[in-house]
Structures are given as structure tokens and as C-alpha cells.
Amino acid sequence: MILEQKLKGKEDIKDLMQKKDSFRAFPLAAITGHSLLKLSLLLAAVDPSLGGVIIAGGRGTGKSVLARGLHSLIPPIEIIDNELMLEKFIDNKSSFRPISRNLDPTKPEEWDKNINQLLAKTIGIDYLNQIESIPSKVVQAPFIQVPIGITEDRLVGSIDVSASLNTGEQVFQPGVLAEAHRGVLYVDDINLLDDGIVNLILEATGREQNNIERDGLSLSHPCRSLLIATYNPEEGALRDHVLDRFAIVLSANQSIDNDQRVEITKSVLSHAENNIKFSEKWSEESDNLSTQLILARQWLKDVKITKEQITYLVNEALRGGVEGHRSELFAVKVAKANAALRGDENVNSDDLKVAVRLVILPRATQIPPQDDDIQPPPPEDQSPPPPQSNNEDSEPESNENQDNQEEEQENSDEEEDSTPDIPEEFILDPESCMVDPDLLLFSSAKSKAGNSGSRSVILSQSRGRYVRPLIPRGKVKRIAVDATLRAAAPYQKSRRLKNPNKTIIIEENDFRAKLLQKKAGALVIFLVDASGSMALNRMQSAKGAVIRLLTEAYENRDEVALIPFRGNQAEVLLPPTRSITAAKRRLETMPCGGGSPLAHGLTQSAKVAKNALSTGDIGQVIVVGITDGRGNVPLGTSLGQADVKENENENVNLKQEVLDIAAKYPMLGIKLLIIDTERKFIASGFGKELAEAAQGKYVQLPKANDKTIAAMALNAINEF
Numbered sequence: 001m002i003l004e005q006k007l008k009g010k011e012d013i014k015d016l017m018q019k020k021d022s023f024r025a026f027p028l029a030a031i032t033g034h035s036l037l038k039l040s041l042l043l044a045a046v047d048p049s050l051g052g053v054i055i056a057g058g059r060g061t062g063k064s065v066l067a068r069g070l071h072s073l074i075p076p077i078e079i080i081d082n083e084l085m086l087e088k089f090i091d092n093k094s095s096f097r098p099i100s101r102n103l104d105p106t107k108p109e110e111w112d113k114n115i116n117q118l119l120a121k122t123i124g125i126d127y128l129n130q131i132e133s134i135p136s137k138v139v140q141a142p143f144i145q146v147p148i149g150i151t152e153d154r155l156v157g158s159i160d161v162s163a164s165l166n167t168g169e170q171v172f173q174p175g176v177l178a179e180a181h182r183g184v185l186y187v188d189d190i191n192l193l194d195d196g197i198v199n200l201i202l203e204a205t206g207r208e209q210n211n212i213e214r215d216g217l218s219l220s221h222p223c224r225s226l227l228i229a230t231y232n233p234e235e236g237a238l239r240d241h242v243l244d245r246f247a248i249v250l251s252a253n254q255s256i257d258n259d260q261r262v263e264i265t266k267s268v269l270s271h272a273e274n275n276i277k278f279s280e281k282w283s284e285e286s287d288n289l290s291t292q293l294i295l296a297r298q299w300l301k302d303v304k305i306t307k308e309q310i311t312y313l314v315n316e317a318l319r320g321g322v323e324g325h326r327s328e329l330f331a332v333k334v335a336k337a338n339a340a341l342r343g344d345e346n347v348n349s350d351d352l353k354v355a356v357r358l359v360i361l362p363r364a365t366q367i368p369p370q371d372d373d374i375q376p377p378p379p380e381d382q383s384p385p386p387p388q389s390n391n392e393d394s395e396p397e398s399n400e401n402q403d404n405q406e407e408e409q410e411n412s413d414e415e416e417d418s419t420p421d422i423p424e425e426f427i428l429d430p431e432s433c434m435v436d437p438d439l440l441l442f443s444s445a446k447s448k449a450g451n452s453g454s455r456s457v458i459l460s461q462s463r464g465r466y467v468r469p470l471i472p473r474g475k476v477k478r479i480a481v482d483a484t485l486r487a488a489a490p491y492q493k494s495r496r497l498k499n500p501n502k503t504i505i506i507e508e509n510d511f512r513a514k515l516l517q518k519k520a521g522a523l524v525i526f527l528v529d530a531s532g533s534m535a536l537n538r539m540q541s542a543k544g545a546v547i548r549l550l551t552e553a554y555e556n557r558d559e560v561a562l563i564p565f566r567g568n569q570a571e572v573l574l575p576p577t578r579s580i581t582a583a584k585r586r587l588e589t590m591p592c593g594g595g596s597p598l599a600h601g602l603t604q605s606a607k608v609a610k611n612a613l614s615t616g617d618i619g620q621v622i623v624v625g626i627t628d629g630r631g632n633v634p635l636g637t638s639l640g641q642a643d644v645k646e647n648e649n650e651n652v653n654l655k656q657e658v659l660d661i662a663a664k665y666p667m668l669g670i671k672l673l674i675i676d677t678e679r680k681f682i683a684s685g686f687g688k689e690l691a692e693a694a695q696g697k698y699v700q701l702p703k704a705n706d707k708t709i710a711a712m713a714l715n716a717i718n719e720f
Contacts, residue, residue: 024616028069029285031062032264033254039338040248040358041070042289044226046296046337049208051247051330052227053188054238061252063230064188070228071143071184073290073533075297080105080115081291090718099179100221110222145703146201152214152468154190155200159215159486165504167618168493172217177201177210180225184195187229191236192468195518198226201227202245217603244323245330246329248358256376292341300340305332305347312422316356320364327363331355349423398626416674419643438613457707464516472513500582520557520619523576524549525605529627531596539564541677542626544706549713550580559618561608562587565601567594572604576612599654600638609670623669626711628687631658662694672696673713 030036037055044053055063080103101113108128111119123130133307146155157175165169176183185205191196204210210223229246231238243249256264272280279286313331336353339347469483488510495505527543542562560576560583574586602623609621631654665672672694676687691698701708 002353009498024279025068025072026065026268026271027279027286028073029280029289030267030271030278030282031066031069032260032267033256034062034066034252036358037066037252039354039512040250041066041228042073042293043337043358044228044248045070045074045293046340047300047333048224048309050333050337051245051270051326052205052229052557054243054246055228055230055252056233056238056249057230057252058232058234061254063252064186066252067184067186067228067230068143069143069682072186073286073293074141074226075294076138077102077141078105078138079103079134080111081135081137084137099174099178099219099647100181101174102139102142102181102183103222104182105131105134107375112219112221118607119245120491142180144180144199145186145188146193148189149465150176150193150197151466152197152200153482155197156210156212156214158482159217161482161485162490164486164489168490170216170490171210172219174221175210177204177223177225178221181221182221183225185225185227187227188237189231190229190242191231191233191238195239198239198242198469202242204433206245208229211564216484216490221495244363247326247334249362250358257311287516294563295343296337296340299338299343299345299354302345303347304345305336306421309335309347309352309422312352313355316360317363320360322360322363322365323353327360330348331359334359334406346421347421355421389678436547447553447639464518467515467517469512470515472511476511478512478514478516480514485509487512498702519542523561523618523621525563525576525621525623525624527570527601527607527623527627528604529596529598529601529625531594541706541709545624545709545713545719546574546583546587547580548706548710550583559612563601563604563608565597565604568600568633570597570601570604572608576608576618595633596627596631597633597635597638598627599629599635599658599661600633600708603635603638604657606661606665606668606670610668614671620671622673622713623665623668624709625672625674625687625690627674627678627687631655635661657687658690662690664692665696672692673712675697675709676700 007190028041031038039055040480044050057063080096098114100110100115103111104113107544108131119134122657123133132582153175155175156177157173160171160173185201187193187198187201204223205225206223208224210222211220212218212659227246232254267278310328310332311336314328317327317331335351337356338351339345339397342351373420428446466480469480483508488504488506492505496502499505523541526542526546528539530539542564546562547559550556559578561572561575561576562583563570563572565571574583577583602625605623609623612618612621635657672691673696674687674691676698687700688698699712701712
């Protein structure tokens, strides 16, 4: 109401909403299908503190269109007009730098100290009692998209170098989080962002406040924004922690028929041809949604939810095996927002069903048992039936009772038309727990996480993407110019007094180095026992596993190597490579038979792994040993040294030699996976001892094929 009163005489809400650039977003009302997603976005817009929305889906499913379509419905906001106040504050305009953005003139509690000082000088000390005189203006709610390559400085804010150089003081430059205050913070491809950046976004939006503790700064500003994120599951999984922090997680993949696809195509072409005319065609529906959104925000603070209704939501979460308490907290907010969107001050059963459908059901990890003791609360108090009388004298009263019963039935029919406060049954039905195809289950997201693989990240000071600055130790390889200038900016005034001929003075203590980050793949070294009668089968399985892994190596930056050991030595038959052509050419010929120099094979694998790790392109090395662990050739023989003297304890010495080499693997950062292909009744059990010595894993697969070995190697990459 306050906003509408101040808009009178200036600009009408409808005119302001239509006052856009030449390009207009695709109207949310014109989007075909996606009913659940559109409802979820509207609920999040009613209550931005709800927890945000994640839209998952494949390429071209309209994820970004949905987010931008919602922004066109969000009502304008009233902010403090800093430029108008600066016209009155003529002393030193360059010294004024507001910490926050889009401040609400009716909420003094969120103003920063710079705004308070400016208002005290322009209006007077009692400016809090003269809020109406504070210069303000009405603008469209911001829509800020977080770039994939954003740095921590740009996100949370940092020192303004140019202003600090001029004033000689630390001047804060707000970041993206400040610009998105009271608007939409849109994160596209959130699964491709750095984990640290995602954590900062979740922390700031969850607290509704951004705390800056960096570069000698210690300050905070409000950050109440509607968080909308999208990602494509095919391009990488999203951490379970991130999924749980969002209130609603839905999929944009929908099943549509030919007519709907034709309608979508015609709408997109019409919008591309003339977006203004297309938006005017849907203006009535958009205006209705916008008005409904404005009123729902006003009604939200008056919506009430009972204890019994909260109990129902908690019981649903328990029946579904949902972890943590966020589900019921988010569900309560969703139910209240849905009631406000309907224009009601009380939550009813329909609101609870929407909350369970959008929040609890996607998080469910189990189907409730049929003999569940938890029963939903009754929809309403039922009075016991009146006692029946057997006396004959009561016959005249029977007609009256019949009349009363008829009246009660009529009243009950009217009450049945109204929606009860609590659903009569739980939505999570053990007999038929059907999941809407639009819902993205957390459990399915977890199961897909292993397919993409967990790839490590390498931090260095020579190559990679610039992540953040750091104080150097020793020689600086790459100077972080921005951080160096920020560190030197506050001292320029005093330094210029000593050296007036220099504009910018940088001292040794000001230098900051760049901390660089790049994705690193894994190196899988297949160490194959090519001796014995089963050597041919083992080698063929290993060859097939190499080719299978190389088909996925390009996307994950993985490399594969193959080292067979036979006779007296182990040979690097296939050096680390990602080339399928080179692998096939080198794997054409493969000799088998002879002794089993396991010790030399482990040594050769360690050398290859060490060289790969030193390049900086490999994050982890996994040696997959396809062997029973029994070696019969000493390392000295393989290296061409003097023959080992035969004695009674020769087998014991060979065994200990192999264990000693394997024990050095953890210190070198090498993981060992032993796949024992011997049958259980003839296996010696030494393969398990070998894996334990290297702190690795042991698997017995007598009938291992190329598919199984490749799957075991991929699981090892994800689990180690």
C-alpha cells in the first residue's frame, strides 16, 4: 500500500512494468506446460526467503526462459536515490561510496553507515523522523546473473582501487550479491561453478546478509534476493549439500505431444519476430499474475498455520525418510506462500498437499511401510452419535430427530464443499507412491552423481584460472595486479608525501600472487599379470577396459596406461594417453607367458605415476593390478643386478619385497586396486595382503571382463 501511494502521480505500476528495453523476456504465462515449475517460481517470488528454486533439465528445455519470465512479473521496488542526495552534498562527492545497493527507504535498520552519515548531513540529525523527505525513486527489481568465471572479489565485493588511490582510504566496491538485493539472483549452470563460489552464494542468501572479511575490510550489507539456479545433469552432478539448501528442486524435462511442440515452436518464432507485440498479446494474463503476486506479498505476513498442520508435514517427512529438518521448514513456508497466492489468511489441506508435493516428495528416500502407525490428524472434530432410546414414549420425538438429521445432512453437504484444514490421508501412499515426472528426486540425483565422477582440482601459481590472491612466500611467479593495487591503495597519500613525483607507489609488502586453479583428470594404470595360463584372458579383458575408459577420457581429462609384466621385467606397453587410435595400435601385439615379476611391475607403475603427477595435469593416479599377487622374480633380477641367491626363505623374501614396495604407494599419493581373477578355491589370498599394504582395495572377480574391470576402475576414481 505504501508503494502504491508513492507511485501515484509518478508512474503507474502497469506502465512501469511495461517500460522495458527493446527486448522483452518471454512472458511466463505464454510458456507451454511446466505447471509445477511456474507455480514454484511464483511461490518463491511471494516469499524470497523461502529458500530458492533449482531447475534441472537437458539442453533447450526452457530453464532460462522460465527464470527471466518470472522476473517480468516481479513488482518494482522503491530505493533511496543516491544521486539526488549527492546534489545536496557538494563538499566531496567522490568520498561517498554506499556499501549497499537498492536500499529500502522505509527500513532504516538495513542502511549502512555511509548512508546514515550522508542523510545526517543532508537532512539533519533527526533524519529518522523525516523518512518521507528522503529522496527516493521507483525502479524495476534487478535481475543479476552470476557468470561462470566469477571471482570471489566480484561476488562479495572488494576494495575500489581507483577511489582508494584518490582518497587514500579503503573504499568498498559492492559486488554481485549487493547488486541483487531485493531482486533476482540467477545462477546458470550452477554445477559448473567453483564450489567455494557456490558456498558463498548459499551462505549470503540463506542469512539474507553478506559478511565481508577480506583485504582489511570488515563490514556487511543486506542480501535479500530470490535465488534461482539451473543446471544440466548431463554436464555433471550437483552436490547433495547444494540440493538440500534449496527449497524446491524440479526438472524441466517434460513429456509433451506433437501439438504442444508445434505450439512452442510457433510461440518462439512469434516472439523472435516481434517481442513487443507478442508481450502485448499476453499482457492481460501477465498483469493478472503480477497483481496476484503483489497482493500475495501483502497477505503473506497475515497467513497462519496451525500446530496440527505442521505436525502433518513433519509426519510426511518422517514417512518418506527425509534427512534433516530443512524439509519441514521449507514445507511450512511453501504452504503459507501458496495460501497467500490464493488470497487466504489460513493454510488449508490444498496448501499442505502443494508443500508435500514440491518439498517433501522429491526428498523422500523410502516408501512408507504399509503397517505405518502414524495416522494423519482428523480433518475436523466429529461429535459422537446421539444415544438411541428404546422407550415407546419417544416415538413423537422420532420425527423431530429425523428432521434434525436431515438438516445436519444438508449442513454436512455444504461443509464437504469447503476444503478441510488437513488432508484426510497422507500423500506418500505405500501402495501407490507415484512420482510426478516433473519432480526431480534427490535419490535419483544421488545415483547419477557416481556416473559423472568426482574430478580433483589442482591449485598452483603457474597455470590455470585465477581464483583468488594470496600473500606470496618466496618469489612471485604471477602477480595479482588487482589485489596488489588494493593492498597499496590506502597508503598512497602518505607515500606521495615522500615521493611526490610518482603517481602510484608499490612496495614489496604490497605484492600479491595469483592462486590459480584448473581441473585435473585421473590416470588409470592397468598393471596386468601376463604370465601363466590365464594370461591371455586377463590381457584381453584389460585391453577392452582400456578402450572403454578412453571413450570417456576426453570429457573427464582422464588418461590410461597399460603395463604388462612377464618373464623377468615389466614393460610400459601403453604410456599415459587419451588417444584411442594410439592405444589400439600399441595393443595389437601382446606377448604372454613366463615368470611373474610383480615387484618390477609395481616399481614401473610408481615411476609412471610420479612422472604424471609432476606435470600438474593429473590429480590422482590409480593402479589397477589384475593379478593374484604372487610374484616369483626378484626386483634385482628385473633390474639386471646380481642373481639373488637361492635359499630356503626365498619365497618369504619375495613376498616381503613386494609388500615393501606397495607400502610406499600412499606416501607417493598413488592408489592401488587389486582385481584377483583367480578362483576362490585356488586363490592364495596374497592379493588382499598386497592391497592392505598399499592402503588400497581388493576385489575378487574370477570371471572379470572388460566391462566389469572398466566399471571397477571408474568406481575407484570416484571413491578414493
